[in-house]
Amino acid sequence: MAGRRLTQQQQGRIQRLQDRRRTRSDQAVPGEEDEAGLGPEQAGLAITNHGATVIVEDGEGRLQRCSVRQNLGRLACGDQVIWQASGPGGGVVTAVVERRSLLTRPDFQGQPRPVAANLDAVAVVLAPEPNLSEDLIDRYLVAIAAIGVQGVLVLNKRDLLDEAALATLLDRLEPYRRMDYPLLLVSSRTAHGLEDLRAWLRGRTSLLAGQSGVGKSSLIKALLPDRDIRIQALSAATGHGAHTTSASTLYHLPGGGDLIDTPGVRSFELGEIRLRDLDRGFADIAPYLGRCRFSDCRHLREPDCAVQVAVKRGEIALRRLDSYQQLRAALETAGKSG
Ligand SMILES: Nc1nc2c(ncn2[C@@H]2O[C@H](COP(=O)(O)OP(=O)(O)OP(=O)(O)O)[C@@H](O)[C@H]2O)c(=O)[nH]1
Numbered sequence: 001m002a003g004r005r006l007t008q009q010q011q012g013r014i015q016r017l018q019d020r021r022r023t024r025s026d027q028a029v030p031g032e033e034d035e036a037g038l039g040p041e042q043a044g045l046a047i048t049n050h051g052a053t054v055i056v057e058d059g060e061g062r063l064q065r066c067s068v069r070q071n072l073g074r075l076a077c078g079d080q081v082i083w084q085a086s087g088p089g090g091g092v093v094t095a096v097v098e099r100r101s102l103l104t105r106p107d108f109q110g111q112p113r114p115v116a117a118n119l120d121a122v123a124v125v126l127a128p129e130p131n132l133s134e135d136l137i138d139r140y141l142v143a144i145a146a147i148g149v150q151g152v153l154v155l156n157k158r159d160l161l162d163e164a165a166l167a168t169l170l171d172r173l174e175p176y177r178r179m180d181y182p183l184l185l186v187s188s189r190t191a192h193g194l195e196d197l198r199a200w201l202r203g204r205t206s207l208l209a210g211q212s213g214v215g216k217s218s219l220i221k222a223l224l225p226d227r228d229i230r231i232q233a234l235s236a237a238t239g240h241g242a243h244t245t246s247a248s249t250l251y252h253l254p255g256g257g258d259l260i261d262t263p264g265v266r267s268f269e270l271g272e273i274r275l276r277d278l279d280r281g282f283a284d285i286a287p288y289l290g291r292c293r294f295s296d297c298r299h300l301r302e303p304d305c306a307v308q309v310a311v312k313r314g315e316i317a318l319r320r321l322d323s324y325q326q327l328r329a330a331l332e333t334a335g336k337s338g
């Protein structure tokens, strides 16, 4: 890919995949006759997914409009794929390389739908407007811990905050800073803090998550002054509006690394998250669990509750414990206590 080399590991995975497919076609699998007329297998990167059509970046950095073999299910932005040309500027995705991480979001039926694959990090973008929601941050951090990637908090629209308002917000974010999540103060409007953000994003594949209107797309524009207009043109051709982001899209950062823009969410459903993920997302509470007098302690009003003691000592923020209790109750109700 342009400005982007497949790692040896990725090349190995693609090679194994191609070998496997070749063995299969040697055995003349029925129903694969329709592959006649397709070009040779090539590696590509899924840039964005508009339902039936996936935009794949080929080895030369060109964008190819591809359909997807039905047995592959839905692709995610950031998927490494094998595709075969079927005509100029387009083709068919015939295989997906094993994902090293996958973020999902429930669809309208509550089924997990892939959003982004092969992430190293998720940046939770916050802003004074729309006002930040700690509940939402907590849910994001659980989802981030569940897929095993790094998390960073990015407070955008710094230009809207005077010193007093900033101090209030920093106070609210203190529990996360104590859990060692980096916090970057930025403004896509004034470019404040963008160098630090660039440095943090360099060399990884990161996804920008956060409520609608916090400025995710604005940050991407600020980080990529020469934002790929081909992608805009392709998105426009699919009939989606330009302002609110409607499909996750991957951009290459000039300094190396990739950045995925996602549509904002109002309420972030828990999707595939289970009870064991909860403790990982609550690194401030987890060390105290299992230290209570009763092994089935609910950490409410039980005597000798290590969690409540930690709250009294100021080691756990009460709001975080409330949030933990709420999420746990929600997961138990949904029967996800696995
Ligand atoms: N004052 C100020 N406004 C900003 C800043 N960044 C973005 N905005 C404004 O915030 C609004 C929303 O910005 P977007 O970038 O579209 O937000 P988004 O997070 O991509 O929203 P969705 O795509 O709906 O999820 C726009 O009106 C931007 O001009 C900033 O740093 N300062």
Ligand SMILES: [Mg+2]
Binding pocket: 216, 217, 218, 243, 244, 245, 261, 262, 263, 264
């Ligand atoms: Mg957007």
Ligand SMILES: [Zn+2]
Binding pocket: 292, 297, 298, 299, 300, 302, 304, 305, 306, 307, 308
């Ligand atoms: Zn307890």
